[in-house]
Amino acid sequence: MVMEGSHVTAIATDTQMRLLIIEDDRESADYLVKAFREVGYVADLAGDGEEGLALAEGGDYDVLVVDRMLPKRDGLSLIGALREKGNRTPVLILSALGQVDDRIKGLRAGGDDYLPKPYSFAELLARIEVLSRRRGGPAEDTTYRVGDLELDRLSHRVMRGKEELTLQPREFRLLEYLMKHAGQVVTRTMLLENVWDYHFDPQTNVIDVHISRLRSKIDKGFERPLLHTIRGAGYMIRDGIR
Amino acid sequence: MTAFGKLIRTTAFRLTLVYLFLFALFAAFLLVFFAWNTRHLITEQITTTVNAETGEISDIFGRRGLRGLVLTIENRALRPGANLYLVTTPAGQAIAGNVGSLAPGVMATTGWSETAYRRLDEQDSSNHFALVRVTELPSGFRLLIGRDLEERRRLFGIVAKAAQFSLLVVVVLGLGGGIFVARRVLRRIDAMTGTTQRIMAGDLSGRLPVGRSGDELDRLAGNLNAMLERIEALMNGLKEVSDNIAHDLKTPLTRLRNRAEEALAKSRTEAEYRSALERTIEESDGLIRTFNALLMIARAESGQARGNMDDFDAADVARGIHELYEPLAEDDGMTLRVRAETAPIRANRELISQALANLVENAIKYGKPIVATLPAGAGITADADRKEILIEAKRVGDRVLLSVTDRGPGIPVADRKHAVERFVRLEASRTQPGSGLGLSLASAVATLHGGDLRLDDAHPGLIATLAIPALSGGSDRLAAQTQDMPQKAA
Numbered sequence: 172m173v174m175e176g177s178h179v180t181a182i183a184t185d186t187q188m189r190l191l192i193i194e195d196d197r198e199s200a201d202y203l204v205k206a207f208r209e210v211g212y213v214a215d216l217a218g219d220g221e222e223g224l225a226l227a228e229g230g231d232y233d234v235l236v237v238d239r240m241l242p243k244r245d246g247l248s249l250i251g252a253l254r255e256k257g258n259r260t261p262v263l264i265l266s267a268l269g270q271v272d273d274r275i276k277g278l279r280a281g282g283d284d285y286l287p288k289p290y291s292f293a294e295l296l297a298r299i300e301v302l303s304r305r306r307g308g309p310a311e312d313t314t315y316r317v318g319d320l321e322l323d324r325l326s327h328r329v330m331r332g333k334e335e336l337t338l339q340p341r342e343f344r345l346l347e348y349l350m351k352h353a354g355q356v357v358t359r360t361m362l363l364e365n366v367w368d369y370h371f372d373p374q375t376n377v378i379d380v381h382i383s384r385l386r387s388k389i390d391k392g393f394e395r396p397l398l399h400t401i402r403g404a405g406y407m408i409r410d411g412i413r
Numbered sequence: 414m415t416a417f418g419k420l421i422r423t424t425a426f427r428l429t430l431v432y433l434f435l436f437a438l439f440a441a442f443l444l445v446f447f448a449w450n451t452r453h454l455i456t457e458q459i460t461t462t463v464n465a466e467t468g469e470i471s472d473i474f475g476r477r478g479l480r481g482l483v484l485t486i487e488n489r490a491l492r493p494g495a496n497l498y499l500v501t502t503p504a505g506q507a508i509a510g511n512v513g514s515l516a517p518g519v520m521a522t523t524g525w526s527e528t529a530y531r532r533l534d535e536q537d538s539s540n541h542f543a544l545v546r547v548t549e550l551p552s553g554f555r556l557l558i559g560r561d562l563e564e565r566r567r568l569f570g571i572v573a574k575a576a577q578f579s580l581l582v583v584v585v586l587g588l589g590g591g592i593f594v595a596r597r598v599l600r601r602i603d604a605m606t607g608t609t610q611r612i613m614a615g616d617l618s619g620r621l622p623v624g625r626s627g628d629e630l631d632r633l634a635g636n637l638n639a640m641l642e643r644i645e646a647l648m649n650g651l652k653e654v655s656d657n658i659a660h661d662l663k664t665p666l667t668r669l670r671n672r673a674e675e676a677l678a679k680s681r682t683e684a685e686y687r688s689a690l691e692r693t694i695e696e697s698d699g700l701i702r703t704f705n706a707l708l709m710i711a712r713a714e715s716g717q718a719r720g721n722m723d724d725f726d727a728a729d730v731a732r733g734i735h736e737l738y739e740p741l742a743e744d745d746g747m748t749l750r751v752r753a754e755t756a757p758i759r760a761n762r763e764l765i766s767q768a769l770a771n772l773v774e775n776a777i778k779y780g781k782p783i784v785a786t787l788p789a790g791a792g793i794t795a796d797a798d799r800k801e802i803l804i805e806a807k808r809v810g811d812r813v814l815l816s817v818t819d820r821g822p823g824i825p826v827a828d829r830k831h832a833v834e835r836f837v838r839l840e841a842s843r844t845q846p847g848s849g850l851g852l853s854l855a856s857a858v859a860t861l862h863g864g865d866l867r868l869d870d871a872h873p874g875l876i877a878t879l880a881i882p883a884l885s886g887g888s889d890r891l892a893a894q895t896q897d898m899p900q901k902a903a
Contacts, residue, residue, distance in 0.1 A: 272721050289701055291694070341736055367737055371767040372702055374851070375774050380740040403691075 188212040188303055191230060193223030193249070194238040194265070203236070206292050220244025224252055232260055233303040236295075239266035239277065247280040254281040261302040265290070274370060293404035297356040315350035318397055318410035320389060322350050331389055341366070342385050349398065349408040358405035382406055425598045429591025433584065440579050448572040452565055456544065459560045460525070463546050466496065467558050474550050482556075483509040496560050497530065497543055503553030512557070520555055523547045527562070542566070601630055605637075617645045658707065662700065669696045706850040713764060713857035721761050724884055727813050728753035730762065731806035734769045742777050742802060749773070753806040756813040757884040760862050765815070765879070768858040769804070771851035772817040772877045776802045780819025780874065808883050812864070816878035823875040829868040855879060 190212050194200040200216050207214040215230065217223035220241040227235055227249075235253075239246040250262050264282040266273060274285040284298050315322045321330045327343060329336045338346065345366050349357055359378040363369050382398070390396045399407050420426060474482040486498045490511035499510035501520055513533040519526055524547065529540040545559025604622050611619045620641060621634040676689030735751035742749035758765070780802055803818040855877070856866040864881035 275721065287705075289697075291698075367733070369737070369766055369770075370763055371770065372705060373770060373774065374702065375741060375777070377737055377741050380744050381737075384740050403694075 188234070188299075189230070189232045190214045190234055190236060190299065191217065191223070191226055191232045192236045193217045193220070193227075193241060193246070194236070195219060195241050196238075203292075203295075207296075210296065218242075220246070220249045224249050227253055227260065228256065228258065234299050235260055235262045236299070237262055237264050237282070239264055239268060239273075247277065247282075250281040263295075263298055263302060265295075291403075293356070293401075294358050294360060297358045297361065297404060300355045301352050301357070301361070315347070315353065317350055317353045317408050318395065320350070320397055320408075322346060329389070331393060336388055338385075338388060341381070342388065345381060345385055346389065346408075349406065352408075354407065354409045356401050356404045356407050361405070420592065420595050420599060423595040423599050423602075426591050426595035429587060429594065433587035433591070436583050436587065437580055440583060441576065444572055444576045444579070448569060451568055451572075455565050455568070459544050459562075460546075463496070463544070463558050463560060467546055467548050467556065470556060470558070471548065471550060474554075474556075479554065482550075482554075486510055496558060497532075497545060499557040501555045501557075503555075510557070515557075519545065520547055520557065523549050523555075528559075530559075598630070605634060612641065617641070617648055661703065665696050665700050665703075669693055669700075672696070703850065706854055709764075709767075710850065710854050710857045713854070713861045721763070722759050723762055724757060724759050725762055727756040727758050727760075727765070727815055727881070728806045730766050730769060731804050731815060734766060734773055735804050738770070738773045738777065742773075745777055745781075747777060747781070747800045747802055749777075749802045749804065751804045751806075753804075754808065756806050756808040756815075758813045758862075758881050759884045760881060761858075764858045764861070765881070768855040768879055769815055769817070771855050772879070773802070773804065775851050775877070776817050776819035776821070776875070780821035782820050782822075782873075811883050811885070812880045813883045814878050814880050816876055818871050818874060818876045820871065820874040823870055823873055824868055826870075852877070 188211075190207055192200055192203050192207075192214055194203065194216070195218055197218070200218070204214045204216050215226060215232075217226050221243045223235075223237065223241065224244060237246045237249060241249070244252075246264060246266070250264075253260070253262075261283045262281065263284045263286060264277040265286055265288060266277065267288045274287075277285045283302055286295060286298060313324050315324070319332045322343075323329070324347065329338055329343065329346065345362065348362065348366050360372070362378050362382075363371075363373070382400075386396075386398045390398055395410070397408050397410060399409065401407050470482065470485060473485050477484075482500060486500055486509040489495060490498050490509075495511060497510070497512050499512040499515070499520070500508050502508055505520060511533050513531040513535065515530050516528045519528045525544070526547070527542060527544055530543050530545075531540060542562045543559040544562055545557050548556045548558075550556055601622070601624070608619045608621050620638050623634045623638065624631045672689055672692055676686060680686050680689060731751055731753040735749060739749045782800065801820060803816075805814070805816045805818070807814055852866065852868075859866045859879050859881060862881045864879065867876075867878040867880055869876040869878065
C-alpha cells in the first residue's frame with residue numbers, strides 16, 4: 172500500500188487543523204508538536220493547566236489534546252471548566268492511567284476520547300481526525316456513500332453498484348463505522364471500542380479477521396477495492412480515485 | 414526504660430494495683446462493719462445491765478430508804494470488776510460510791526452520757542471512760558450507775574491492729590502477685606516483641622511463640638502467626654512475580670536493544686533501517702501489552718475496580734465474546750460455539766468480558782487437538798468435535814459459571830495451580846506468542862468478584878471456568894429487561 176502519509180496530506184490541505192496540546196512533559200510535547208506540524212497541522216503548546224485553559228478559551232481550536240496530570244490545574248478540572256463555560260471543542264485525553272474506570276472518569280468529565288499512554292502517533296492522529304470531523308458533523312446522514320458503495324442506515328441495506336450485499340448485523344455496524352469516517356484512518360482499537368464496545372487489548376488479530384470477512388463481501392469481485400489497510404495504523408474506506 | 418519501669422507500666426501490674434485498692438477498700442469496710450456492730454452490742458449490754466441495776470437500786474431506796482441505798486452501793490462497789498456507783502445529795506455532795514472524780518456537769522443532767530472518770534481507789538492520774546446513767550431519786554438524791562468502756566476500747570485496738578495487719582498482707586500479697594503476673598506476661602510479650610522486631614528486620618520466617626494454655630495471648634499469637642503466614646506467602650509471591658517481571662520484561666527489552674544496536678552497526682539501506690525500526694515498534698507494543706496486563710491484574714487484585722459494577726446477564730457477555738472471536742477461530746480451523754442461559758451477575762462488565770476473551774484466546778491458541786498424542790483410531794471417531802471450542806454461560810446454584818471448553822491437550826492436574834500464576838507459560842506453549850498473563854488476569858478478575866477460576870479436565874481437553882457469585886433475586890428483573898429490548902445480533 173502506498174497510503175502511508177498521503178491521506179494525511181489530503182486532509183491537511185483542505186482544512187488546516189488547529190490543535191492545542193496541553194502537556195507538561197516538555198519532550199513528549201515537543202515531539203507531538205513536531206509530528207503534528209509534519210502532517211500539516213497547526214499545533215500550539217501549553218505547559219500547565221492554567222495556561223492551557225486560557226489558550227483553549229481564547230483560540231479557535233479544532234481539537235484539544237489534554238494530558239490528565241498537569242501542574243497548576245489537572246486535566247479533568249480543565250475540561251470541566253471549559254464545558255461549564257459552554258466551550259464544546261472536542262477534547263482527547265492522554266493519560267498514563269489506562270484502566271477502564273479512569274477512561275470512564277475522563278469521559279464523564281467531558282472528554283470526548285481517551286487514549287492511554289504510551290500510544291502510537293498513528294493512533295493519536297486517527298482519533299484526532301475523527302474527533303475534528305465530529306465537530307463539522309455531517310456524519311449523521313441516513314445514507315453513507317463511498318464510490319459505488321452505499322449504506323442505508325435506516326433500512327440496513329448495503330448496495331455495491333447495482334448489487335445488494337448481505338451483511339451480518341455486526342458486519343453492518345463495522346461497515347457503518349468505517350463509512351461514517353470515510354477517508355479517515357480508523358485503528359483496530361477504535362473499531363473494538365466503537366463497534367464492539369470493548370476497551371481491552373486483544374492479544375490476537377481478531378479485528379483483522381472481521382475486516383477480512385467484510386472485505387471479502389464488499390470488495391471481492393469488484394474492480395476497485397474500497398477498504399484499504401493502512402500499514403502501521405489501521406483501516407480506511409475510501410474511493411481510491413476520488 | 415528500666416526493667417522496673419517496664420514492669421510497672423504493664424497492663425497486668427496496673428490491673429493489680431486497681432484490684433489491690435479494691436481489696437483494701439473491701440477489707441476496711443468489713444472491719445468497720447465488724448467494729449461498729451460489736452460496739453453496738455457492747456453498748457447494748459451495758460445499757461441493759463445499768464438499767465436493771467438502776468431499777469433494782471431505786472427499788473431498794475424506796476423500800477429501805479437512804480441508809481439501805483448507801484449500804485447496798487458500798488457493798489456492790491467493793492466487788493471485783495464492779496460497776497461505777499455514785500450517790501449525791503440534792504446539794505451535789507457525794508455520799509456513797511466508788512467514783513473519785515467525774516467530768517463536770519455529768520450529775521446535773523439525768524439520762525445517759527459518756528464521761529471521763531477516776532475511781533476512788535485508783536492512784537494513777539489517767540482518766541478512764543465510762544457509759545453512765547444518772548437517775549433522780551425521790552427527795553432529790555441522784556444516783557449514777559455506769560460501766561467502764563475499757564472493754565470497748567480494747568476491742569477497737571484489736572480491730573485497728575487487724576486492719577493494719579490485713580492491709581499489710583493485702584498490699585504485700587497483691588504487689589507480689591502483680592509483679593509475678595506482670596513479669597510473666599511481660600516475658601511473653603517481650604518474646605513476641607523480639608520476634609516481631611526480627612520480622613521487621615526482614616526475617617519473615619520468624620513466628621511468635623504460642624503456649625499451650627490457649628489463653629488470650631496464645632490466641633493473639635496464633636492469629637498473628639496466621640497473618641505472618643499470609644504476608645510471607647504474599648511476599649514470596651511478590652518476589653516470584655518481580656523475578657518473572659524482570660525476566661519477561663527484560664528479555665524483550667534486551668532483544669529490542671540488541672536489534673537497535675545491530676541496525677546501527679550493520680544496516681546499509683533504508684529498507685534495512687525501516688524493518689529494524691518496525692520490529693522495534695512491534696517489540697515495544699508487546700511490552701506495553703504485557704505492562705497493561707500486569708497493571709490490570711494488580712488493579713483487579715487490589716480490588717480497585719470494584720467501583721464499576723453493573724447488573725447484567727453473563728449470557729450476553731458469552732454471546733458477545735463468541736461473536737467477536739468466532740471468525741478468528743474459524744480462520745484457525747476450529748469451530749467456536751456458544752451455549753448461554755440467562756445468568757444474572759453483578760460485576761465489572763469490561764473485566765468479565767476481558768477475562769472470558771482471554772480464556773477463548775487461550776483455547777484458540779493452545780486448544781488444538783494434538784493428533785500424535787491421541788491413541789490410534791481415536792482421531793477418526795470425532796474429528797469435527799475435537800476442533801470445537803464451546804463457550805458456556807449458566808447458573809448453577811448460587812454461582813454463575815462462564816466456561817470455555819476446548820479439545821486440546823488440556824493441562825495436567827499437577828500443573829493447573831501453577832498455570833494460573835503470572836508469566837507462567839507451560840512448556841507446551843512456550844513457542845506460542847503470548848504474555849503468559851491471560852489466566853492470571855482471568856483468575857484475578859474472578860477473585861475480585863468473589864469467585865474463582867477453575868481448570869478441569871474435559872476428557873480430553875481443558876475446561877476453564879470463571880465461577881462468580883450469582884446476583885440473587887436479579888433474574889426476574891433482568892429477564893424483564895431483555896424482553897423489553899428487541900433482540901440484537903443473532
